[in-house]
Amino acid sequence: MNLNQSRIFLSAVSMLHPDDTCASYKINASQLKEMLELKGRSIYDRLSLDVPKLMKQYIVIDSDDKGKKSGNKEWISIVSSARYDDGNLYIKFSEEIKPYLFELKDKFTQFKLMDAVKLKSMYGLRFYMLLKQYDSTGWRYMTIEEIRETLDLNKTKDNDLEKDLYKTVGNLKSRVINPAISDLNDKGFPVTFKEVKEGRKIVAFKFIFKAGQELKGHNELIHAVTEQGERLVIRLKKYELTTYQVNHIADLIKVGAITFKDMNNCLFGLDTRIRTKVEAKDLTKEKIPGYAYVTIKKRFNLS
Numbered sequence: 001m002n003l004n005q006s007r008i009f010l011s012a013v014s015m016l017h018p019d020d021t022c023a024s025y026k027i028n029a030s031q032l033k034e035m036l037e038l039k040g041r042s043i044y045d046r047l048s049l050d051v052p053k054l055m056k057q058y059i060v061i062d063s064d065d066k067g068k069k070s071g072n073k074e075w076i077s078i079v080s081s082a083r084y085d086d087g088n089l090y091i092k093f094s095e096e097i098k099p100y101l102f103e104l105k106d107k108f109t110q111f112k113l114m115d116a117v118k119l120k121s122m123y124g125l126r127f128y129m130l131l132k133q134y135d136s137t138g139w140r141y142m143t144i145e146e147i148r149e150t151l152d153l154n155k156t157k158d159n160d161l162e163k164d165l166y167k168t169v170g171n172l173k174s175r176v177i178n179p180a181i182s183d184l185n186d187k188g189f190p191v192t193f194k195e196v197k198e199g200r201k202i203v204a205f206k207f208i209f210k211a212g213q214e215l216k217g218h219n220e221l222i223h224a225v226t227e228q229g230e231r232l233v234i235r236l237k238k239y240e241l242t243t244y245q246v247n248h249i250a251d252l253i254k255v256g257a258i259t260f261k262d263m264n265n266c267l268f269g270l271d272t273r274i275r276t277k278v279e280a281k282d283l284t285k286e287k288i289p290g291y292a293y294v295t296i297k298k299r300f301n302l303s
């Protein structure tokens with residue numbers, strides 16, 4: 001599924017209820033306008049492109065009730081029909097798929113599913129869903145191959161890829177992981193990751209996030225929970241960073257991705273560099289916030 005198809009799918013799944021007898025689930029005109037990337041097209045034209053492709057999506061079941069490989073396969077269509085009527089989109093799921101969709105909904109509240117719809121990138125949305133499955137721990141370990149298989153980056157007989165995508169770890173990081181994590185951070189869901197190596201070879205990544213954290217706007221400053229944290233927030237605001245930028249750094253400290261000691265050492269060096277650059281007239285006052293934030297991100301390899 002592409003981003004628009006995933007947004008439509010998750011919006012409809014969020015409406016599922018075990019006791020309902022709905023033949024279809026309605027996504028109204030205002031929701032469609034907000035969630036779809038129109039790219040210069042009308043809603044009707046955008047849906048004419050995306051809905052037929054959504055209706056071709058299916059899942060493959062090749063295990064028994066206990067999760068063991070059975071040697072048999074079953075292909076189940078996800079959407080049985082769709083209708084655009086008077087500005088609203090109506091989605092009907094196949095009856096065979098509903099038990100699996102209820103499993104999905106059990107893992108994610110309606111609030112979390114609609115949060116995922118707000119993300120700007122396909123991989124950002126996918127990583128949000130993957131990480132929220134581990135909300136009880138606040139971190140998830142994924143091998144390179146697990147990431148590739150989960151995100152459907154390998155050419156298989158069950159997809160339409162002409163070749164494997166992003167074969168090298170460098171490409172995987174720059175084209176998939178970094179943009180996804182940046183998307184999550186931009187939406188107020190702080191995530192960082194660490195490379196896991198065997199010798200010099202990167203074999204996996206550990207993604208660290210704040211357990212129980214939901215997507216949120218950038219209007220609310222996260223209150224520091226300690227006196228040390230309060231002092232750090234004051235230091236960060238001295239650079240006139242935005243609320244979001246302060247939130248981002250504060251949250252990464254709270255989840256243990258950055259220590260107070262390392263951040264304070266970084267800011268000490270940053271003060272010296274800014275003072276030197278200002279005195280040499282290489283840095284104007286207006287550019288200090290941007291310079292400070294970029295320097296901090298580079299120092300801790302943040303997305």
